[in-house]
Amino acid sequence: MAAIKKTKFDKAFDIILYSVLGLLAASYLYILIYVVSASFSDPNAVYSGRVVLWPVDFTLQGYKRVFQEKMVLLGYRNSMLYMVTGTAISTALTLMGAYALSRRDLPGRGIVTGLLVFTMFFNGGIVPLYLIVRKLKMIDTMWSLVLPGAVSMSNVIIARTFYANSIPTGLLDAAKIDGSTNIGFFFRVALPLSKAIIAVIALYYAVGLWNDYFNAMIYLKTREKYPLQLFLREILISSQQSAAMTGDVLEQELLAQLQEIIKYTLIVVGSLPLLMLYPFLQKYFVQGVLIGSLKE
Amino acid sequence: MQHNRRRSSLRFRLSNSWDLYLFLIPMLAYFIIFHYAPLYGLQIAFKDFKIRKGIMDSPWASPWYYQFERLFSTKLLRTALGNTLMLSFLQLAFGFLPPIILALMLNQVPNLKFKKFVQTVSYAPHFISVVVVVSIMFCLFSTSNGIITRLLKVFGLGPYAITSQARYFRGLYVGSDIWQNMGFSAIIYIAALSAISPELHEAAVIDGANKAQRIWHVDIPGILPTITIMLILRSGSIMSVGFQKVYLMQTSLNLSRSEIISTYVYKVGLEDGDYSFSTAVGLFNSVVNFILIVSVNAITRRLSETSLW
CATH class of the missing domain: 1.10.3720.10 (MetI-like)
Known part of the structure; x- marks a missing residue:
């Protein structure tokens, strides 16, 4: 199998494959991380929309x-x-x-x-x-x-x-x-x-x-x-x-x-x-x- | 041969395996009490049931089909039936293919670590409770500061009151369902794909087939029996849209789209105490559902060799 060279089509196919799956995984991961980050962030930062990915002004207040x-x-x-x-x-x-x-x-x-x-x-x-x-x-x-x-x-x-x-x-x-x-x-x-x-x-x-x-x-x-x-x-x-x-x-x-x-x-x-x-x-x-x- | 004949005689089996029934009895008792006894209770659909009198002593309705007459003349039920069918149809139309596509794509990934990563991340929402999923959805779409509302704002759109308006209800329901279950539903197809003989792929490569052609001519025919079974199962549950999530998402504003048969049965029966009518609606639903799954199974058995039974 390995001996067979990849065709141009298959190379393009792989690029699309990896980008679609990567994007999908990223969007799943993003929502999960965002929820956790917001729970550790300052209420004001969450309310005003300053939390994008990681916690802003880390706090355990909520917990x-x-x-x-x-x-x-x-x-x-x-x-x-x-x-x-x-x-x-x-x-x-x-x-x-x-x-x-x-x-x-x-x-x-x-x-x-x-x-x-x-x-x-x-x-x-x-x-x-x-x-x-x-x-x-x-x-x-x-x-x-x-x-x-x-x-x-x-x-x-x-x-x-x-x-x-x-x-x-x-x-x-x-x-x-x-x-x-x-x-x-x-x-x-x-x-x-x-x-x-x-x-x-x-x-x-x-x-x-x-x-x-x-x-x-x-x-x-x-x-x-x-x-x-x-x-x-x-x-x-x-x-x-x-x-x-x-x-x-x-x-x-x-x-x-x-x-x-x-x-x-x-x-x-x-x-x-x-x-x-x-x-x-x-x-x-x-x-x-x-x-x-x-x-x- | 002699041995086999002796084995199959009922008396021999009884003397040899009666104690297996000790294992079976607790489970049988469960099914009799919580699944078959309620079937006896179905008769209240034909009665004028009063909870104080009990099932036996409540009088028969006159005419006996009184509740069903009501059922077919209630406008609300027609809305609920229409909403149920529409929601099911959309769920099937939009939700059935994504897990298959995901499985076909994952199957093409040679890098095992990457494959495992995508799987791990996409299975996760399956385990989250409906309450939490609906809450996450409300948070993300919150008009004041939800992350999706803010994203749309970047493109100059909105803000839309997505979680409360009737016209967004179906999209939200089906979309969140795909988000939550796509990854997990892909497992069964991934398993079916891994059972396809590698020789078929090798032969296809030698014949000069590219990846897309191999998916079309090797992978898809290979998992077609699995797809058929899943399709039967899904069509069989077309009348039983999950109560739990719809009820959580329901507001007085989106009722025109979000009232489905099961939420209607719940409200009429357990909230308003109209037991007989609620049971009649439930019975109607169960019968249609049963006919549906039996016919879908019969049709697929005729068309192909794959069927549930």
Whole structure:
């Protein structure tokens, strides 16, 4: 390949290729850097538009102000709690179920899989689901956030494909001869072999739980239970849309005090856990997509 | 052979694998409670549902299709349906190709470090929450000091109230969606491209094909099955435009464009408490959606060998 000389056309092609991709990457990077820079800049500099790329008159004012806010800290704590609990439940349900479905000798496998896949294409809508959650007395509890969406069928399919393709059947036969049960085999052999898929599934759920505001908006009534995203929505979006918001006095005061940089600070703070996890997220999310695209 | 026959007999399988059901039961319970039980609740679309009476004891609506009669005579629903379809169509028309083009371009980059860099940067927005994405958008387009407003000003344009006016809503929605998901959606095509045999490219080079010709004659045919599957999936979700972002972007000013079926169902049902009507609208939406994905799948199966099932 290397011996073949590049044609003129291919050289021009490469130049265009690199410039288009470079520009694209630069525009992505620029927005991300700008938001972070604005959060570290002097409010006045942001307001008057002096921040172009890097922070102007570096300050931690915004962060100090944001972390003094009870709502933000409360939201952080709640979101962490919901994310950890939800991820643990969802991952356990998904992996166990997916393992069972991956076994060709599971009686009724086709029927069960069909019934589960059907739910991907047809659902009852939000009102019937709301009535179920209400009936189960989960309204205004953590369970309304972690249970109604606990299992995502696409994650089940990813995990099932993984188990079907990467646990050699010989291992199971050998374990059976040694008198192992299916459950024993799962915990002693299959689970230790599936660290990568555990990471993929857990991260998918964790990101979804951290980013969710919709379930919280529907099911939670008590402000003290709100996750961070719901507070962010109130502060960042509702305040922008209607200047005269009908909130309590404290909130009005906060809104009045909200300066330009606090918006940027909140954006950074709200995505911080994900930014810290980003190297893992990137690696395992990509793996998830790749496994998901395999055929069983 | 004898062994195989014994394996497949149901009794043998039951005695050998019944304990797998212990693994399956928690997940099955989840699907029964949170996916199949709501289907039972769908009957309130045909009832005069009162929350105090419950599903069973609420009387049937008279006539039974009362809510659907309302549904087809409501002007607001027609707006919502039109907006949903329009938003979906625009999303498909403008959002479907960018990830494919990005993947084809990245595949041509010989410098692995540069490729990795572009990927890392363009995947990042995928992980950000909708609340944060919409907030970033509002900040960038802010009429007072948003960076994009200032950029436009340099060219003597604006200021435009982009985030609040109805006529910019669709562009903003589709544009931000492409920005957020283009990189991540490219992964599946990049994977499909890497599965194309290098021999095909080598043969094409020997035949004197330049890069553009190789993309057209080798790469694109190679990833066509993946493109078909993705197209089926996208068309199947044409009636289910994401509620979350639209609801966040909605203001009283842009309602004429931003009221879609799911936001309408939410407001009518959970805010106004008109449960039966909201369920009827939701049911209508689900049925259309279901018919859509089944027919798209049937059509593609007839036209090509690729289909979902």
